[in-house]
Amino acid sequence: MSAEHGIYTIDTGFHRPRFDAAYLMVEEGRAAFIDCGTNHSVPRMLEALAAQGLGPGDVDWLVLTHVHLDHAGGAGALMRELPRARLLVHPRGAPHMIDPSRLIAGATAVYGEAEMARSYGTILPVAAERVVEAPDGHEFALAGRPLRCIDTPGHARHHLCLWDARSRSWFTGDTFGLSYREFDTAQGAIAIPTSSPVQFEPEALKASIRRLLDASPTAMYPTHYGRVEEAERLADGLFVLVDGMVEAVRHAATAGDDAHARLVEALRTLYLGHLRAHGVALPTAEVLEVLGVDIELNAQGLLVWWQRTASA
Structure with missing residues (x-):
């Protein structure tokens, strides 16, 4: 797990090493996760938090770039561990976090029931009152650290990217492709x-x-996998x-x-x-x-x- 500007890369353990990343951002003792992997990734997310001397109550946000299951499959399970966090997601993705039945059906059609059970487990819903929709240009903050979401269709119509002005970096989900080490x-x-x-x-x-x-970014943080420069x-x-x-x-x-x-x-x-x-x-x-x-x-x-x- 590496860090720059209070940003830590977490290997979610999905599929193989260095395939699927989530990110932990720490600012003034408060934390945000960006993407979260699958249900099986939840212990790794909490371990990454503990490694920075933080606990579940110190997390304010779980930001999802989109709701494909390698990015968001563990959101419901992780949110149950984070008592103060809100989940931020594209408006098109929000209904699927509150009621994941269509998401499950769509992924099952792609991967099959056996692979769904093995790789993802049971996808849990997130309470509607904890879900915040992030339309294009949505701004929010982590302990005063300004963050902004933009609508980035192409990979999926429910995809957003997150701009961190502090590091001049984008968290790109799958919009900026796959970059394997x-x-x-x-x-x-x-x-x-x-x-x-x-x-x-x-x-x-x-x-x-x-x-x-x-935005002339200094770096990109794609989910697959890890920080890259020379955008x-x-x-x-x-x-x-x-x-x-x-x-x-x-x-x-x-x-x-x-x-x-x-x-x-x-x-x-x-x-x-x-x-x-x-x-x-x-x-x-x-x-x-x-x-x-x-x-x-x-x-x-x-x-x-x-x-x-x-x-x-």
């Missing part, structure tokens, strides 16, 4: 877009990334890959049967080429092992977007 090279970090089902919109995603860049350079790569992904799904979806398999192979080729150009020297099998889940979900999300666009 295994792919760091002498050139720095690298980021790959995530288009998981079911609300991917490529042009909206690129517009959201441009909004993040407008302009990373964004350039994200734009190239988003366009490449759109081209890949267009070809895969119009070339006959088994579009999913063709798209998975096209994404493997696209991402491998991008990583090799960045100097990533890991064996291909290891690269594909790191990206395996993401490639599968990206293919699903791209095909849902293509089918929706084609039928419009």
Whole structure:
């Protein structure tokens, strides 16, 4: 767990090490969590708090970038441990935190019942009076530390990013892509877009990334995984890959049967080429092992977007 400007990175333990992060922000003895992983992550969140000499009553906020379960699945369980905290979430996500039944059904359709039970457990609701909706431009504070949310669709329509003026940093959820430490090279970090089902919109995603860049951030804190700098350079790569992904799904979806398999192979080729150009020297099998889940979900999300666009 590392810290800068009172910001601590927590490995939630979901899926594999250094895959899924939550963040703890500490200011004047008060705390906020940004994203929280799954139900299984709750002990790690509380341990991170204790490591800073704080207890559950010292937490004022749990901020969710969006309500996908690797970011928010443990929110209900964690809120039951935090007596003074309020949950802040995009207006489109708030109903799913208060009544998670549709969220559970949607995730089950993607992952299946067995995987839902294994990875996420029982998703608990959050009391409506503890939920605060954060529309575009919503401002609040942690012990006087100014924070601001903006609406960032593209990965999901219920996605927000959190601006911390103190560190000049964004907590980006999935809007600024995936940046795994295994792919760091002498050139720095690298980021790959995530288009998981079911609300991917490529042009909206690129517009959201441009909004993040407008603030001239010092650093980004994506959920997958950890603090990164050089936002302009990373964004350039994200734009190239988003366009490449759109081209890949267009070809895969119009070339006959088994579009999913063709798209998975096209994404493997696209991402491998991008990583090799960045100097990533890991064996291909290891690269594909790191990206395996993401490639599968990206293919699903791209095909849902293509089918929706084609039928419009």
